[in-house]
Amino acid sequence: MASLTIKNAVKRYGSVEVLKSVDIDLADGEFLVLLGASGCGKSTLLNMIAGLESVTEGEISIGDRIINDVHPKDRDIAMVFQSYALYPNMTVAKNIAFGLEMRGVPKAERDTAVLDVAKVLKMDHLLDRKPSQLSGGQRQRVAMGRALVRRPEVFLFDEPLSNLDAKLRLEMRTEIKRLHKRLNATMVYVTHDQIEALTLADRIAILKDGEIQQLASPEEIYDRPVNMFVAGLVGSPPMNFIHAEVARTDTGYGAEITVRANGTDNSVLLDLTNHPADLSGFVGREIVIGIRPEAITQTGSHDGPTQCFASEIDVTEATGADTLCILNWNGKEVMARISSGYARIIEGTMDFSVDISRASLFDPQSEMRIA
Incomplete structure (x- = not known):
């Protein structure tokens, strides 16, 4: 795993500035949650880390390597999407192994890695099923398994639980928390759900109109919000x-x-x-x-x-x-x-x-x- 540094990152679309001088220094193994309403810039920032969006100004580094101009496939990151993005014609095992196969990893090594990850996610009994035979929570586990099997330096999560019902969201939050504790992995997680942010994060970055309002631990943000926007956003019922x-x-x-x-x-x-x-x-x-x-x-x-x-x-x-x-x-x-x-x-x-x-x-x- 590795640290992640975002230094004075700016994103513009023409004359519209959607991210304004974002500074984040994430330690190796830290879990950061980007929290805010729709349109605040959190997904744009995640896509810039992934390489799906270019950086207009500033720098993004993983470890000691500046990755602004590095192709997404060479950044050593793994991303879990909201929509699962599974191949419907492939079994669970083949979906998890697909990235390793594309990188030329030998089949025996792939099979071992897939089984290890499936056991961690408690779905080794589902490896022969197709996505259509799985529940929403099981499909999200497969998407997570596909990311985990590669052992990347940084994990990125883009609202992965928003399509699940309340009970499954609770179960998957616990699974992600347990996974982070076990792997000690560097993770960046985007959500608009404050409960996910408070329960998962080591630190939360709250964004509004492309600017970070507060970057602190969940306890600090809840007990000592820096302004009325943060105070009103975090807490249910609100302050x-x-x-x-x-x-x-x-x-x-x-x-x-x-x-x-x-x-x-x-x-x-x-x-x-x-x-x-x-x-x-x-x-x-x-x-x-x-x-x-x-x-x-x-x-x-x-x-x-x-x-x-x-x-x-x-x-x-x-x-x-x-x-x-x-x-x-x-x-x-x-x-x-x-x-x-x-x-x-x-x-x-x-x-x-x-x-x-x-x-x-x-x-x-x-x-x-x-x-």
Whole structure:
């Protein structure tokens, strides 16, 4: 395996710049996920690594070798596509071995390699079947096997699970995670599914309009998003955004919000004194308080200091493991997450506990995190 370096990579189609100065340094054996909405440039970047798209400016290197002008077949990469791209007239074994056959690898060596890969993917009993006789998950395993059998320096995945149902996606995520752990392979994975990104990645690169918004570990991106775009993209349900003005209090800083309870609007001061952000320059100004739904829950469920107050519930949504509640704060819908046992006993107003230490604070003008 090898490292992957992308340095000031730019991609233009005529006057349209679809990738803007992308910089990524991927260590040997690291798993990188490119995450973003359709049209953000993530698949274009993957295709540039693969050699399917040219690099307008900048450099892409695998190990110590710059590959800008290297033909795709000579880059020592393997790509797994969304559409499987299997040969329908070939058996599973022949589909997996096809690339080795094209490279002139002897048949005995091919057969050994195919069997080894099939055992890793738990499909050695399917080697004589045709793709039409396989399920969607099995076909994707064959596509992965075809990539694995070559032992490339870098694996590229282009939304490989998007055609599968929810149960198969979960199973295949586990298989890919297990595979990465076993091979310690360098992998780049494109997806628009945040759950795939959070569960698979060592690091996530979040793209918007061809620019990397944040490149960090899943934990860093979830807990300390660099801006409101990242905060709103990652998390299900997404982060709540509450606009409020910062005021100086006797103990430090606070922000007043309006909470509906028992049919009336009540003023509640959110105590921001112990928040790590420096709010001295924001007194008298509006900020955006970003709070994940799990940081707003039933009273008594948090460890450590919290604030408690009553809030009226508009709607509840039982999801099995827990219950989502829609509240009304500052005239906006706010989502809270409470224990599943409360799903059928909630009516009207309930006491909620808010962990402000887990909140993210943003500048409403720049939408950047307040350091």
